[in-house]
Amino acid sequence: MALQLYSTLTRRKDAFQPIDPARVRLYVCGPTVYDQAHIGNARPLIVFDVLFRLLRHLYGAEHVTYARNITDVDDKINARAAARGISIRELTEETNAIFQEDATALGCLPPTIQPRATEHIAAMIEIIEKLLAGGHAYVADGHVLFSVPSMPNYGKLSRRSLDEMIAGARVDVAPYKKGDLDFVLWKPSSEAEPGWDSPWGRGRPGWHIECSAMSSAYLGEVFDIHGGGIDLVFPHHENEIAQSCCAFGHDVMANVWMHNGFLQVEGEKMSKSLGNFVTIRELLADWPGEVLRFNMLKTHYRQPIDWTLASLRESQRELDRWYPVAKQFADSEAMLAPEFIAALEDDLNTPDAITAMRRLYKDATEEVAFAGARFASCGRLLGFFEKELNAWEHWKPASFRVDEILVATKINARLEARKARDWPASDRIRDELAEMGIALKDNKDGTTSWEVKR
Numbered sequence: 472m473a474l475q476l477y478s479t480l481t482r483r484k485d486a487f488q489p490i491d492p493a494r495v496r497l498y499v500c501g502p503t504v505y506d507q508a509h510i511g512n513a514r515p516l517i518v519f520d521v522l523f524r525l526l527r528h529l530y531g532a533e534h535v536t537y538a539r540n541i542t543d544v545d546d547k548i549n550a551r552a553a554a555r556g557i558s559i560r561e562l563t564e565e566t567n568a569i570f571q572e573d574a575t576a577l578g579c580l581p582p583t584i585q586p587r588a589t590e591h592i593a594a595m596i597e598i599i600e601k602l603l604a605g606g607h608a609y610v611a612d613g614h615v616l617f618s619v620p621s622m623p624n625y626g627k628l629s630r631r632s633l634d635e636m637i638a639g640a641r642v643d644v645a646p647y648k649k650g651d652l653d654f655v656l657w658k659p660s661s662e663a664e665p666g667w668d669s670p671w672g673r674g675r676p677g678w679h680i681e682c683s684a685m686s687s688a689y690l691g692e693v694f695d696i697h698g699g700g701i702d703l704v705f706p707h708h709e710n711e712i713a714q715s716c717c718a719f720g721h722d723v724m725a726n727v728w729m730h731n732g733f734l735q736v737e738g739e740k741m742s743k744s745l746g747n748f749v750t751i752r753e754l755l756a757d758w759p760g761e762v763l764r765f766n767m768l769k770t771h772y773r774q775p776i777d778w779t780l781a782s783l784r785e786s787q788r789e790l791d792r793w794y795p796v797a798k799q800f801a802d803s804e805a806m807l808a809p810e811f812i813a814a815l816e817d818d819l820n821t822p823d824a825i826t827a828m829r830r831l832y833k834d835a836t837e838e839v840a841f842a843g844a845r846f847a848s849c850g851r852l853l854g855f856f857e858k859e860l861n862a863w864e865h866w867k868p869a870s871f872r873v874d875e876i877l878v879a880t881k882i883n884a885r886l887e888a889r890k891a892r893d894w895p896a897s898d899r900i901r902d903e904l905a906e907m908g909i910a911l912k913d914n915k916d917g918t919t920s921w922e923v924k925r
């Protein structure tokens with residue numbers, strides 16, 4: 472089977488045909504760096520990392536270019552920097568550094584390029600000038616706006632009616648706007664706001680223009696795959712398409728548009744007011760990154776995902792079983808299992824790929840030839856088994872990082888109590904340790920070992 476991908480443009484799975492198989496090009500909208508990424512943001516990170524890995528496997532690592540931008544100019548950034556009393560640069564550097572560490576901890580390969588919006592202002596201005604020259608944009612009150620009625624097939628990606636688009640765009644009604652759906656390409660900046668000189672005065676770009684500029688700069692005017700979360704279909708991606716197609720004169724911007732479904736936590740939309748808003752950072756204190764990654768990939772990327780503690784525990788248990796077997800075959804280079812690759816080639820069906828791995832794991836434990844080696848290879852393709860077995864088995868969540876001297880003292884006290892046949896004291900100490908999350912194991916030779924319970 473060859474690679475098939477579901478595209479939001481066609482609303483079906485199509486055979487994937489790269490424009491140039493020697494240079495397969497993928498663009499994914501990256502973070503706005505004003506605050507720590509939450510577990511919902513981890514979904515596109517992980518999903519498109521799996522796509523990147525699959526494309527590298529199919530076309531050769533050097534033939535795939537993956538660009539994921541960093542939005543480092545945005546009004547949310549200005550507001551947060553002001554609230555914290557730090558410079559915009561300090562805020563974006565700090566947030567981006569945390570984001571990069573989170574992505575690495577989640578087992579994501581670095582994209583080929585991570586362009587920053589603030590380093591591509593000239594390219595944005597150039598596109599805006601093209602749009603003005605082509606009659607697709609107009610200047611009003613210091614702003615430059617994209618004229619939506621100038622594009623006949625605007626709305627092709629989201630397939631919404633005009634009324635729905637107007638409601639969904641939640642665009643500010645501004646007196647200088649000619650059409651309700653017209654959106655900002657450039658806006659003026661006050662002295663206090665970040666700004667760049669432009670033909671329309673000192674100002675800053677709108678959000679959508681960044682992605683048109685950065686994708687065309689690195690991947691060309693038309694490229695293969697554009698990705699992001701489902702919430703970006705409208706207006707962000709619709710507007711990216713409008714800008715790029717009207718500026719460059721093509722019918723399409725990217726051939727395939729892929730969108731991951733939304734993530735909710737314990738059955739509810741994540742929100743600060745509900746108190747179920749979890750950052751990747753917080754989760755990484757309690758779970759290894761590979762457990763978070765595995766938990767994400769058990770659901771198909773287009774389905775909504777309900778992020779629960781129960782499924783996290785299950786993911787941890789399964790990886791705990793898998794790790795020793797995978798490590799036994801760590802050095803063997805085996806062929807990937809055909810059913811595993813077929814699952815991934817079927818629109819990135821990671822749950823089916825994991826099912827294939829479960830079968831291989833079972834065969835591996837029954838010592839079926841090659842199963843173990845295949846099992847380990849499949850896992851590595853998905854970004855698993857990156858840790859040493861010892862490191863995996865001794866990893867402890869931050870909340871369980873224990874005072875080892877205290878534990879040793881208590882264990883000795885308990886051994887003394889047992890020697891003295893003081894069973895109530897022995898039991899009391901065991902209970903105290905259990906309170907601390909420590910499980911004891913009495914060995915035949917009279918010593919006691921312990922582990923942290925999860």
Ligand code: AMP
Pocket residue numbers: 500501502503510511512513514515699700701702703731732733734735741
């Ligand atoms: P943002 O920083 O809000 O622009 O989001 C960065 C990426 O995360 C975008 O691709 C969003 O679509 C995606 N995203 C945000 N929230 C969620 C969520 N709850 N579930 C899945 N994806 C999300």
Ligand code: ZN
Pocket residue numbers: 499500501682707711
């Ligand atoms: Zn974008």
